[in-house]
Amino acid sequence: MTDLIDPDTLQRVLSAALGTGADWAEVFAEDRRSTGAVLDDGKVEEMTSGRDRGAGIRVVVGDSTGFAHTADLSERGLLETARIAADAARGANGEGRVVALDRREVPSQRISIVPDEVDKARKVELLLAADRVARGHDGAISQVMARYSDGRRRIQIANSDGLLTSDDQVRTTFSVSCVATGDTGMQTGRESVGHTIGFELFDRYDVEELARAAAGRAVTKLRARPAPSGQMTVVIGSGGGGVMFHEACGHGLEADLVDKGASVFAGRIGEQVASPLVTLVDDGTMGGEWGCFAVDDEGHAAQRNVLIENGILVDYMWDGLRARKEGRRSSGNGRRQSYQHLPMVRMTNTYLLGGTSRPDDIVADTDSGVYIAHLGGGQVNTATGDFVFGMTEAYLIEGGRITEPLREGNLIGNGPAVLRNIDAVGDDFAMGPPGTCGKDGQGVPVGDGVPTLRVHGLTIGGTAA
Template sequence: MPRATASSRRASASQLAPPVARGPSAAPLLPQPLIERLLAVAMERGGDFAEVYVERTLTTAVMLEESRIKSAQTGLIQGVGVRVISGPKVGYAYSDDWDEPALLRAASTAAMIAQGGGSERSFPVHRAAVPSHYRVATPLMDVDVALKTGLLSRADKAARAFDARVKQVNASYVDQTRRIAVANTEGRYTEDTQDLCRMAVQVVAQGKNGEQRTGMFGGGGRVSFTHWDTFPPESVAREAARQAVATLGAVDCAAGPQTVVLAPGWSGILLHEAVGHGLEADFIRKGTSLFAGKLGQKVASDLVTVIDDGTVSSGRGSINIDDEGNPGERKVLIENGVLKNYLYDGLNAKLMGQRTTGSGRRESFKHLPLPRMTNTFLAPGDHAPEDILKEVKRGLYCATFGGGQVDITNGNFVFEVSEAYQIEDGKLGRPVKNAMLIGVGPEALKNVSRVGTDPMPDPGMGVCMKDGQMLPVGVGLPTLRIDNVTVGGTKVA
């Protein structure tokens, strides 16, 4: 039955299409004549542009608790979304019923947004070449579930063997094989197969006085299952256990302005949140971002160059094509402190007179594409990491970040630091607890005073939420020093 909202119209049902083959010679997800007919129906009332998005995703999820596999599930989602754009207006409909009448109803429903009195036309599409930034010889969906559950059992044993103070271990493994096809009225047709996996281990350690501390680590990417031969679950588990044990006996964090040094790698999540979202074109077009209207202006220290790169080999956020069928790109957003570019999807690029940057991404066929990040990182600098630490007489070393939140309208951010240490006379001191970083994104960028020579991507843990849509992303950072950061803590500095 068709369903409608103020900004989109949707049709859904419950029938599933038959399984399809995989590979360059695989049968298309939908026959090309049917795709072309859907485009014609979508444009029958007028409109400037129409698009058909087809998806089939197989997912496996395994959970371990109390040294036992608590669940192991495999699921399939598949469907077709049809989008029609008429000026700034967007009509969207989707169906998980692959029968032709249901798909035509979805296309007709999406067309209702345009009332220009269109005429009967045809929209032939032609397959375009797609780059290859990830190659998975054996699809993850073809790997036996027993091998996946085995990873978690190995992780559990390794974490518990690390230290007698480890009292609790939870672990998860999730993978998916996602096949998509995108066609539009500009004649472009592209397909991609995207394998993705992620393992995470959470460890709780308990000290003599009953104090409990938590450590978490994980990783993955657009990689084959053989990735776990070189990034074994034992190493993941031991790192999670190390974090938990290392922070036992942590002292209260001092509050107030401090010099902060960020560890390389996962600390890039601060850059992603505090800066990256403010550079997405929907926020720029609406004027709600602090970075709106500042192209060509100085927004950060000369040492800061921010890059979003969807072409990183096997990266968690990498894309051969975005969810509008455009090739993934490497974009320099801030160069030597100067704002150079924004992240554009097709709709916002057109409305702003720009070109898409291959940044149109969506969670599934049920969702509209939005401008989103892929792998976002800070370019390396010229300072040796050990020298960056030696120069700090007193400050805070942030080894691992937890959750955080950002208000893009004013750039205010708050981040929890899950593993942090005092810096005293250029050396790491005692671990601290309850540390928070508080500030304004652009101001923090202007206070960057040292950038290390040790660029490091995160191990493949990133998940980004925007407008209710969850997507995999990558982050990265070299060792970084930021001066005059407000640190939230439980005692006065």
């Protein structure tokens, strides 16, 4: 791909950023284009598109980082931004040096159909089809919203270690949200898919099936009863989302939080922190998944990192800043929302490896509890380990059978306790729907996945006794 900024300019800007002796400097350039369309209330309300390009410059002096960004990618604009970043990281005092760049490219994810080259009318047709099918699915469906969006993000990273690299990331996503109205009021159902691929997403998924699933979920919930309250055994279904692990331990294994003593997992490498059934991986290389890329937003190649192996804590996730401090390599987890943000440690695709139990046996072996077919988002306090996640499709388990649907709610648990209380892991691993992970005000795309699993010690946040 063509360079966003030519390498000679980058060398001069980096040299200027190092000024009189900063320890390290980086230029992160980004060109982002997106297209989206929303259908609501039976109409394609609007089609939108956007473009953003710019560069963020980091200058590190000791433990202090100066950061500035600009939408002006001319050499003049970049040099001015480098000066502001260098000023912000005051304290540098020494000799300047010249940076020589060494191009190290990692192949970007392969795209078959570039979304920009697809007629906008075809994107609109997908929305209309989803609306038609969802409304036709059941007379109780009273409203449908569908969203299509695609985005292409070209990035280029150069730093004073001599690194020069780039990536071209294309993501496409589609979602359908339905409202069903009945005697008990309104209920909602949603289904979404998203991958780091192009318009071939729709060779893999049929929007009509997504629409039926979303509609079915809303209609089912019309007869849902209030969720129970108190601690119960919980079975999480395969493919419904791995957000529980993202919250229960994922965030707590991010080295920036560990470094500040803000994680219950700090200082526990090598310890048994989970049931021996738990092997947890964060994998930025997972082809086509929502959280994957060729290089992270600091230019490090994506990696597959085993975080917990058979219950033993193996490693944290690292970005460049924290890795340099510890004298080790980044694990390829340095990510940022855009060129206007500082990178930090972030997850990519986080998942639990499959086990040996048959999913049906796990349910049959559960006398009473809750079966969660689809998880919602979640949140964690990494310092206490307390975390929540939502259930958007859940059922009671009675006598080893899945029975009545339940209304929505959150579950709460404590990460280290919950990880120890996993006593069955199925052989049916599947990734869940695409997610956006928020941390310190920045959102990045992440994936997650689990096989069917059973856990004790989660508290269901319902209203029934």
